Amino acid sequence: MKQNGYAKGWMLFSPWIITFLVFWFFPLVYSLVISLTDYRLLDPSVDWIGFANYSKLFSDADFISSLKNSFIFVIGTIPFTTAIALALALLLNEKFKGRTFFRAAYFMPSITSMVVIALIFSNLYARGGYLHLLADMIGLAPPANGFLLSENSALASIMAMDIWMASGYYMLLFLGGLQTIPTELYEAATISGASKWHQFRYITLPMLKPVTLFIIVINSIKSFQVFIEIFVMTKGGPLNSTFTGVYFVYENGLRKFDFGYASAAAYVLFAIIAIASVIQFKFLKTEWKA
Amino acid sequence: MKRYLLFIVLIALAITSCGTSNDNKITITWWHFWTDTSIKPIIEEITADFEKKHPGVKVELVDLTWADGHDKIAISFSSGAGPDVVELGSDWIPEFSSTGHLLDISDKTESYRDGFLIWEPGLYENRHYAFPWILGTRVLFINQNLLMRAKYAPDYFPGYWNDLLTACERINSLGEEFYGFGSNSAERHRLYKKFLPFLWSNGGTILSNDGKSCVLDNPENVAALEYYLKLCKTGLTDTQRRLEDAFLDGKIGFVISGDWLLKRIAREKPDFAFNTALIPTPDTNSVISSFAGGEYLCVNSKSAHPDLAFELVKHICSPENQLKFCQQNKTPTPSSVTASTNDDFISQPHFMTFINQLKQSKMPPAHPKWVYIEAELERAIEEALYEVKTPADALKDAITKIDEILSQ
Structure with a gap:
C-alpha cells in the first residue's frame, strides 16, 4: 500500500520532473558538451576541440568588450535600483492618502512587457523625442542624433531605463521586508530617545539585510543577462557600446549558428554570475551575523 | 493498479492517433512566411490548384513567422526533419546550400534561367540550389512638398550623386525641422544594405573576383564611403x-526604402505628395544602384519526393501564380519576367520604378561566411560614421579581419 502511495506521488509529480529534465537539465548538460566541440547548427561534421572555444573567447576583443559592458551594466544599475527601491519603500510604508495608488503606479512598469517599454523609450530617447527635448531645454546638450545613437550615452540610457523599470518591483520586496519588522523595536527605540535616523540605521537597515541580499543577488543575475532591451533598442551598437555578454551569445549562436562557440561563451557567463553570487552571499551574510 | 494501466493506455492511444492519416496520399510539406490574412488565401489557392493538377498529392502548409522562422528552419534541417519545400530569404540560402541541405536543381532549372531574374543567391560552387520567387528592391522616395519649397519642380528627381547631394543640402537648409536625406544609423544587419549600393554603383567590390581575398580598400570603395x-x-x-x-510626417526630403513603404503610405496617408525614382548613380556609367533581396524556394535534399517537390516550386513560381500573388500583395517585383510585363500590373502607381530598379540591383556575394x-x-x-577612423583607414582595417574569415 505504501509503495502505491509513492507511485501516485511520482506520477503526479512527473509532468514537472519530465519537463525539467527534458527542457532544462538536458540542454544545460548538452550545451556544456557542445562547448567543447566545433558544432555548427547546419554543419553535419562535428569535432572535439577541447577548450579551443574557451581560449578563443579570451582573445576575442568583442567578447572581452561585451563582458566589460555587462559589468558596467551590473555595477551601474544595482546600487541605484536598490537605493531607489528602498527609498520608495520607506516612503510608501508611511500612512498617507493615495498610498495604494502610488504602490500600484511604481509597480506598473515591472508587469509591462519589456519590448513595449523598450520601444517607448526608443522613441523618448530619439532625436526629437520628449527626453531628448527635455535634456535640450535644460541645457544638457544631448547627442545630436538621440541618446541611443551615441556611443557615449547608449549604454547609460538603457541602464537608466532599466533602473526606472526594475525599481518598482524591488520596492515591493522591500515593502514586504519592512512589514515584517516588529513595531515593538521602534517603540522601544523611541522610548530610549533614538532619533529617526538612528532607528533607520540600527533597526530598519539590519532587519532588511536578508531582503537586500535577495534583491542584490536576483538583480545581479538579471542584469548580467540583459538582452531584450539591447535587442529591441540598439542591437549592440553603436560601435559595440551596448554589446553585452548575452547579446554576444545570441549573435554567435542564432545569427552565426556557431553553437559551440556560443555555448562556451554562455558557460563563461554562467561561471561569472555564479562567482558573483557567491561573493555577494559571503559578503552580505557575514555582515548580517555580526 | 488497473486504473493506472488504463490511464497510460489512453494517453498512449491519444499520442499515436495524432500522427496517422487514413488516406494513401503523398504529402508534400511547404514551409512559408505568408501568414497575413490578406495573402494567406492566395497561398492556399495556389496549393489547392496544385493538388487538383496532381491527384493523390496533398500539400501541407506550415506557417512561419519572421520572428523565429529562420531558427525553426535551421533546427529542422539540422535534425533531418526539414520540409520538402521551404521558402528562404535570399541571404539565408548560402548557409543551407553550402552544408548540403538543399537539392541541386541546376539541371532542372536550365530552361527557366532567362524567364526569371536574379539567380545568384542560389548559387554555390556554380550549382543552383534556389528558385527565385518574390523579389524586392529599394528605391528613392521623394517628398514633393519639400522639393517645391526648395524651389524644384514637383516631378524633379536627382539622377546623379551630385544632384542628390545638392537637393539634400537645399532641403536641409529649409529649417531646423526639415532634413534632406534620411540615413541609417548603426543598425546591425541593416546598415550594410544601405551602404553597399553606393559601393557597387561606384564600381567597387568587397571580394576579389575569385572570392578568396578582400579588396575593401580599393579607391572606388573609399570614395563611395566618403x-x-x-x-x-x-x-x-x-x-x-x-x-x-519622419518621412511620413513630411520632415525628410529623400529616403531609400522598399515596397513596404508604398503600402504604408497607401494605408496611412493616401494624400501624401511623394514620388519614387531610381537611386542616383555617380555618373552615366553606372548600372547598379540598389540592394535587392527576396524570397526563394528550395527543395530539401532529403525530401522523399524531390521531383514532386520541385514540381510544386515550379507551380508556385509560374508567371500566372506570381502575378496573382503580387497583385494581391501589392508587390511590384515578381521574379518572373513575364509577370512583370503584364500591362495591368505595371500600370499601378510607382510599380515601374521598382521594376526598373530591380534590373539595376544586386545582392551581396552568396558566401557561406557572409x-x-x-x-x-x-x-x-x-x-567611419562615428569618425573614429577615416573611411580609408576603416575599410583598410577591415581587410585583415575579412581575409582571416575567408581563409578559415
Missing part, C-alpha cells in the same frame, strides 16, 4: 523605422 558620409551630414540619421515615420563578413563591413562603416 560620399555616403557626406550624404549623412545633410539630414537625419536614425533607425529605418523612425526614418520612415554573416561574418557583413559584421566586419558594418564595423568599418560605423567607425
Whole structure:
C-alpha cells in the first residue's frame, strides 16, 4: 500500500520532473558538451576541440568588450535600483492618502512587457523625442542624433531605463521586508530617545539585510543577462557600446549558428554570475551575523 | 493498479492517433512566411490548384513567422526533419546550400534561367540550389512638398550623386525641422544594405573576383564611403523605422526604402505628395544602384519526393501564380519576367520604378561566411560614421579581419 502511495506521488509529480529534465537539465548538460566541440547548427561534421572555444573567447576583443559592458551594466544599475527601491519603500510604508495608488503606479512598469517599454523609450530617447527635448531645454546638450545613437550615452540610457523599470518591483520586496519588522523595536527605540535616523540605521537597515541580499543577488543575475532591451533598442551598437555578454551569445549562436562557440561563451557567463553570487552571499551574510 | 494501466493506455492511444492519416496520399510539406490574412488565401489557392493538377498529392502548409522562422528552419534541417519545400530569404540560402541541405536543381532549372531574374543567391560552387520567387528592391522616395519649397519642380528627381547631394543640402537648409536625406544609423544587419549600393554603383567590390581575398580598400570603395558620409551630414540619421515615420510626417526630403513603404503610405496617408525614382548613380556609367533581396524556394535534399517537390516550386513560381500573388500583395517585383510585363500590373502607381530598379540591383556575394563578413563591413562603416577612423583607414582595417574569415 505504501509503495502505491509513492507511485501516485511520482506520477503526479512527473509532468514537472519530465519537463525539467527534458527542457532544462538536458540542454544545460548538452550545451556544456557542445562547448567543447566545433558544432555548427547546419554543419553535419562535428569535432572535439577541447577548450579551443574557451581560449578563443579570451582573445576575442568583442567578447572581452561585451563582458566589460555587462559589468558596467551590473555595477551601474544595482546600487541605484536598490537605493531607489528602498527609498520608495520607506516612503510608501508611511500612512498617507493615495498610498495604494502610488504602490500600484511604481509597480506598473515591472508587469509591462519589456519590448513595449523598450520601444517607448526608443522613441523618448530619439532625436526629437520628449527626453531628448527635455535634456535640450535644460541645457544638457544631448547627442545630436538621440541618446541611443551615441556611443557615449547608449549604454547609460538603457541602464537608466532599466533602473526606472526594475525599481518598482524591488520596492515591493522591500515593502514586504519592512512589514515584517516588529513595531515593538521602534517603540522601544523611541522610548530610549533614538532619533529617526538612528532607528533607520540600527533597526530598519539590519532587519532588511536578508531582503537586500535577495534583491542584490536576483538583480545581479538579471542584469548580467540583459538582452531584450539591447535587442529591441540598439542591437549592440553603436560601435559595440551596448554589446553585452548575452547579446554576444545570441549573435554567435542564432545569427552565426556557431553553437559551440556560443555555448562556451554562455558557460563563461554562467561561471561569472555564479562567482558573483557567491561573493555577494559571503559578503552580505557575514555582515548580517555580526 | 488497473486504473493506472488504463490511464497510460489512453494517453498512449491519444499520442499515436495524432500522427496517422487514413488516406494513401503523398504529402508534400511547404514551409512559408505568408501568414497575413490578406495573402494567406492566395497561398492556399495556389496549393489547392496544385493538388487538383496532381491527384493523390496533398500539400501541407506550415506557417512561419519572421520572428523565429529562420531558427525553426535551421533546427529542422539540422535534425533531418526539414520540409520538402521551404521558402528562404535570399541571404539565408548560402548557409543551407553550402552544408548540403538543399537539392541541386541546376539541371532542372536550365530552361527557366532567362524567364526569371536574379539567380545568384542560389548559387554555390556554380550549382543552383534556389528558385527565385518574390523579389524586392529599394528605391528613392521623394517628398514633393519639400522639393517645391526648395524651389524644384514637383516631378524633379536627382539622377546623379551630385544632384542628390545638392537637393539634400537645399532641403536641409529649409529649417531646423526639415532634413534632406534620411540615413541609417548603426543598425546591425541593416546598415550594410544601405551602404553597399553606393559601393557597387561606384564600381567597387568587397571580394576579389575569385572570392578568396578582400579588396575593401580599393579607391572606388573609399570614395563611395566618403560620399555616403557626406550624404549623412545633410539630414537625419536614425533607425529605418523612425526614418520612415519622419518621412511620413513630411520632415525628410529623400529616403531609400522598399515596397513596404508604398503600402504604408497607401494605408496611412493616401494624400501624401511623394514620388519614387531610381537611386542616383555617380555618373552615366553606372548600372547598379540598389540592394535587392527576396524570397526563394528550395527543395530539401532529403525530401522523399524531390521531383514532386520541385514540381510544386515550379507551380508556385509560374508567371500566372506570381502575378496573382503580387497583385494581391501589392508587390511590384515578381521574379518572373513575364509577370512583370503584364500591362495591368505595371500600370499601378510607382510599380515601374521598382521594376526598373530591380534590373539595376544586386545582392551581396552568396558566401557561406557572409554573416561574418557583413559584421566586419558594418564595423568599418560605423567607425567611419562615428569618425573614429577615416573611411580609408576603416575599410583598410577591415581587410585583415575579412581575409582571416575567408581563409578559415
